Amino acid sequence: MRLSAIAQALGLPFSGEDREITGMNTLADARENELSFLSDSKHLKTLQNTRAGAVLVDTNALDAVPPSAAVLECENAALTMAAATALFAPPPTDRDGADPVVGAGSFVDPRAMLEPGVVIGKNVTVMAGAYLGSNVRVGDDTVIFPNVTVYRDCIVGARCRIHGGTTIGADGFGYAHTAQGEHVKIWQNGNVVIEDDVEIGANCSIDRAVFASTFIRRGTKIDNHVHVGHNCDIGEHGIFVAQVGVGGSTKLGRNCVVSGQTAFSDHLDIAPFSTFTARAGVTKSIKEGGKVWSGYPLMEHRVWVKLQAKLAKLVKG
């Protein structure tokens, strides 16, 4: 899409050199053919170093735009950014496209539902009632159980098992907010990438990224009713027990063990080999790996045990 056409669609003036824009991304990740935005002034420094081909910015941030980026000046970059995402949103499904390709030895139940562009590896089983959206790719030896939903453009690796009722690639939860308290959708135009040897239990939801990808890395095992928000990056060989929730953009290192009902805020960075006991509430990043954490607010498990002893004493006193 031409940048001039984007400006016109958003009702913004545009006078610079026109260019082709293929999508949107964050200031840190955007490339020359992508549109980015400054939705929060705390990212001013990132704006100064962005490689984005164009940026949506409020008037007061114009000075921070690097010369490489074309400027779309707006009154409320957060709201305009939301409107811009709609311009790049694909339809829920492509109704035309290549017939699904199914590898040797695979069994796709005729009652499974495949959209155009699906590519399935070898020795895969796709059971009745499973849905694979447009361009979904499934690796060798994977089993997709009944009534699983995989949204368009998502990728499932080899030797995975995705259990009944699980939804992969539904929209992440992102909105901009008007002064009147209404919520304007930020379209979620990324996807989900599930690497090899991942098992995901029943009735989980792994949201698609707003831009780029949500990742579930190789060898991770996920129990039932687990929620993973958009743009998370769940490290290799993790263990996630039932009813865990992970907020958007949170990144966990490899081999984390997360017990039941634990929850993570968004935008955290969790060191590898961290262990969380049941119902931990994690609201800050963890830099040092290999520790055991408990409670909400979070504390080291040994401190939590001590606190509980103090509380037991308090109630007896």
Next chain:
Amino acid sequence: MRLSAIAQALGLPFSGEDREITGMNTLADARENELSFLSDSKHLKTLQNTRAGAVLVDTNALDAVPPSAAVLECENAALTMAAATALFAPPPTDRDGADPVVGAGSFVDPRAMLEPGVVIGKNVTVMAGAYLGSNVRVGDDTVIFPNVTVYRDCIVGARCRIHGGTTIGADGFGYAHTAQGEHVKIWQNGNVVIEDDVEIGANCSIDRAVFASTFIRRGTKIDNHVHVGHNCDIGEHGIFVAQVGVGGSTKLGRNCVVSGQTAFSDHLDIAPFSTFTARAGVTKSIKEGGKVWSGYPLMEHRVWVKLQAKLAKLVKG
């Protein structure tokens, strides 16, 4: 159904003037053609003022029945009420009825499942594997994603998005209990009404009302794995983050912000513009809006912060 026939079906004596009863409702909401009940003596005053055409009451409450209401006297009104709801329960689906009506510009995937009486607006997308029960109505420009289930008689507004694996209109959780500890189903004969501009994430469940409707009001956005009980009324422009639970009949005002894993007891009334931090536990109504709440038991957020500081000190001491 004639009141005399209801009495007969329930094994109750009936000697008053017969009348047509079209359904059941609470004492406060019942109209002249509805049957109500006193299942808890704390509602005696409401009984005195009911406009119900007939009431199920225990012998000791006979005096409180207003003259406008016919009386069905019983030994255990709570259990009899449960039995009565069965008389008004429609079948899970109507197998006969009008062919679905689909508005201009809509795409209903042939692998979607529509029951008789469905009415779909313009420019709607209903994806493969989605189920719309008898008489479901869907407003213009709405998208129903794959493997969504909408039970009979529910209503989805315009410009909504209902994500994969979500269930709208399953039975609310209501039982009467025998002296032997068995649970007798209270049939859930109401529906769910989702107003315009609502987005509901993946694998949520919004239960149908026992009588009348469960409401999700205009502009509210709901993340994944959220549970909304029967007869809730979720106000306009709310934000519900993942894994929140709302107990039956709880009413939230407009623009409440509810963070992840927060839970509400049943029968609460929450003031508008209330904010709840993650994993709040709300067991009492909130009269004053605009505040921030935390913890379980619930307290103002600033008190919760102070409590955590005290506890941190306690564990160090």
Next chain:
Amino acid sequence: MRLSAIAQALGLPFSGEDREITGMNTLADARENELSFLSDSKHLKTLQNTRAGAVLVDTNALDAVPPSAAVLECENAALTMAAATALFAPPPTDRDGADPVVGAGSFVDPRAMLEPGVVIGKNVTVMAGAYLGSNVRVGDDTVIFPNVTVYRDCIVGARCRIHGGTTIGADGFGYAHTAQGEHVKIWQNGNVVIEDDVEIGANCSIDRAVFASTFIRRGTKIDNHVHVGHNCDIGEHGIFVAQVGVGGSTKLGRNCVVSGQTAFSDHLDIAPFSTFTARAGVTKSIKEGGKVWSGYPLMEHRVWVKLQAKLAKLVKG
């Protein structure tokens, strides 16, 4: 399968008397034609008394094997046991087998998905989009709502209601772990047995057993988003409110009342008539029934109330 063939498949030496092995089981439950294993030295005594026809044991436990059991000696019985479970795993579905049998008065929607060997009783309703795996049995008068998934070999009793989006019989969450931190699947070869008069809400998951069965006993009622792990035994006439989680192998007695978001660790034994208030965290077995429990760590409700009063005082002090 011959024991010699099992040994060969696992790469283990075998020199004893060969025998037919039909499956695997725990040391306590295994019978003469079953293979068992010592995966944790704390079960040494159970090994001494096992009736298993054969056992997988590490070298240092050889002395504890009773004479009735053939020995498969291995370096790491926990990992070898996981590998052995794969030998007994049935395919996700039988593609050949008897046509489904449907009792008189039943309605199976043509858009429901039944596998070979399904047997359905009288007056059953199976709605569109519901999936019944190979050999699933459904009792009289039961309703299976749309987009329910029942995995192979599971049994649903009479007069049950299983609501939309619920998954019965997905794999339990069980893995052995390598020294490199990888997780090796323990195949879940058991099933789920749901007895009569059970209602299960929307978007629940009841996992199949690793061996034998997960049980939901007669008359139990389960709300939405409830997770029940593998090999649980949920007693008669229980009440489970929304978003409860029950860890694997936990056993609850009859008439337990479990409020919303409560969670149980695995391998607990909970006395009958126990009540848990909202968000209780249960990590130890409960021997004395009839009490009310709260909090995490769990305490008697009256103690929890006292603790909250102390904390309220603390924050004021």
